[in-house]
Amino acid sequence: MAETPFVPGILPEGKSALRIGDDMTDTSTQTYVLTGATGFLGSHLLAALLQRGDRVIVLGRPTADESLAARIDRLLAWFDLRGRSGQIETAEVDFLKPLCGLDPERYQELCDKACTIIHCASDTRFSERNRHESTTTNIDSLDQIIGFAKDSNAPWFHYVSTAYAAGIASGHCPEAPVASERFVNVYEETKARAEKEVAAHCTICAIPFTIIRPSIVYGDSRSGRANCFNAxxxxxxxxxxxxxxxxxxxxxxxxxxxxxxxxxxxxxxxxxxxxxxxxxxxxTINLIPIDYFVSASLSILANAQPGTFYHITSAHPxxxxxxxxxxxxxxxxxxxxxxxxxxxxxxxxxxxxxxxxxxxxxxxxxSDTRTFARNNTDGATAGLIPPEFTFDVFERCMEYAVGVHWGK
Ligand SMILES: NC(=O)c1ccc[n+]([C@@H]2O[C@H](COP(=O)([O-])OP(=O)(O)OC[C@H]3O[C@@H](n4cnc5c(N)ncnc54)[C@H](OP(=O)(O)O)[C@@H]3O)[C@@H](O)[C@H]2O)c1
Incomplete structure (x- = not known):
């Protein structure tokens, strides 16, 4: 994988193409705290941050047979980024426990780094059967995560939500707090409630925050690669x-x-x-490729306005x-x-x-009849839009998926 990857997407006439590291994105090296780095979107954000030279503190959990560090190492291998492992620090956490389940020294050590936080971890299952886990992961855990942001004087708290936090709504959905009280499933409902919690708690704690709302994300439009095969x-x-x-x-x-x-x-x-x-x-079906999600997110991080909502969606689904x-x-x-x-x-x-x-x-x-406003995202990304979802892109992604047996 190239060390300075081309940031995909189509720019309006008169704008030059962006590269990660160009002035739309951070040029200075920073340290970020990232949750959800073992998931689809989080792992791609992790890879992009590492590629441009940033350091990342990954807050996550082990599996029954693998430490968090080992999981991250496997991901780095997938991204061909093992050479960047020195830029990563991992901390095994439990967001439902005081101090995120860390011992006080380790907690304080992480707080002292005062990093921008990208909270990408989420229970992404739709089923009502998982209501308890969805609620604890997506809502109850926010106390600890935002508590950590406060204790560490985090300069930013970026919450990765979903465009579908809009719930059962019609017409044009604004980049604004959710108005609907009705939702298609527990996932939408808990994400919408989490947005409200993030906004309320960050406001009380004076932490600048953004809400980033992607639509449905598929693999890399250029290579067809993906490490998750849902949706x-x-x-x-x-x-x-x-x-x-x-x-x-x-x-x-x-x-x-x-x-x-x-x-x-x-x-x-x-x-x-x-x-x-x-x-x-x-x-229509609102789909965006993971490469566009990453490049739009990096631009949003670099140009974020406090308290702002950003739809990372397709204008031409x-x-x-x-x-x-x-x-x-x-x-x-x-x-x-x-x-x-x-x-x-x-x-x-x-x-x-x-x-x-x-x-x-x-x-x-x-078959969604809603459209999603993109003014804030257009502003933060200089109008970067997703590449068109052509048959070529579809075929590339599906050939990759078949080649890896749909991730089995
Ligand atoms: N994928 C999409 O199309 C899409 C679209 C719109 C919005 N989003 C949003 O993007 C974010 C990432 O989604 P994704 O598709 O990347 O999800 P994913 O692949 O299911 O990954 C979820 C991540 O959250 C972590 N997580 C879940 N429960 C946790 C818990 N109790 N404690 C700590 N970590 C926990 C997972 O860790 P483990 O690996 O340990 O389980 C994993 O790292 C979510 O906020 C989601 O709402 C995704």
Whole structure:
């Protein structure tokens, strides 16, 4: 990986391309405290900060069989950044315990560094079953993290939220505190509540804060690489495995099930797979690549205004039809049809029933009629916008995902 990577994205006419380290981003070397560094977005932020020479204190947790330091080391290897390990310090913490679970000396030692904090850790599961964990991780832990920010006189507290903290809203969502009281799932709800807590506590403690709200993030638009395969990948992976089931039936089991379900392989090798995807409204899917998330975030960190909300979203999101056609071309299948406003008691054919089971939690995001204001982000990033989500980008990302067995 190049040491000074090109910051992707498309700039308006008259603006020159940015590189990490250019004047839109910090030129001086700093130390950051980062949570969530073992996750998808946090690991990419970590890599970008290290690449531009910053030092990072990672607050995180071990797994049952691996220390936090070992987890971070594996990530550095993935990013080809082991040579930068000297810029990292790790601290195993528990955000529900006093002093974040650290002994007082270690806590004070970290406080003395007075770093900008990027709080990226979150329980990102949507399921109501995980309400308790979502609430403790996303809300209850803020007491300790913001307490740490206060004790360390942190110059900034940047909270990574989500554009979907907007909840059940319609029309144009402003870069402003959440107005909705209703949410699609516990994830949205806890993120919205966390935003309020961050704003309230940071204001009381006089800590300058920002709320950074990405939409749905996929892999690197230039290389196709990713180290997490949720969201967009789930839909494509589901279709991929449904196709595999029927190809196996056709090639190895005589094809009876396929015939019964109206599925067949034509002479050119295309699998005809009638599959209706029913969504409530005609809308779009707001996707951004991880490389754009990182470059926009770095610019926001460098140009942050206190108390400001930033949508890191696409101004030109794709439709579900676009995505379906990308899936058909990539998987060599035909027959996906998008239907709108279908009665809930409609009978599903077997592949539809299977697909719906996989993607059900994500359905509200597939056909979103909302748009997201980007004025603050445009201001902080000199109008940097995400690269277009073309079929080439999609194919690159999905080829990588298939190549690594969807991260298994
Ligand atoms: N991915 C997206 O498309 C997307 C879109 C919009 C917003 N976001 C936001 O971006 C942030 C990062 O998301 P992500 O997709 O990178 O999530 P992720 O891959 O699920 O990673 C979550 C991170 O949070 C940490 N974490 C979770 N529970 C924790 C706990 N109780 N104590 C300490 N650390 C904990 C995880 O640590 P472990 O590895 O130890 O579990 C991991 O580092 C979140 O705030 C999310 O709301 C993500």
């Amino acid at each position: 967009l990948y789930n839909h494509v992976k589901s279709l991929y495995y449904i196709k595999e089931i029927y190809l196996k039936d056709i090639h190895e089991q005589g094809g009876r099930k396929s015939r019964e379900h109206g599925i067949y392989l034509d002479d050119s090798g295309i699998l005809h797979l009638p599959l209706k995807i029913a969504v409530a409204d005609r809308g 794709k439709t579900l039809e676009d995505l379906a056609s990308y899936c058909e071309a990539f998987l060599n299948i035909r027959g996906i049809e998008i239907v709108y406003g279908v009665a809930p008691n409609r009978a599903f054919n077997p592949p539809e029933a299977l697909f719906n089971r996989f993607i059900e939690p994500y359905l509200p995001y597939l």
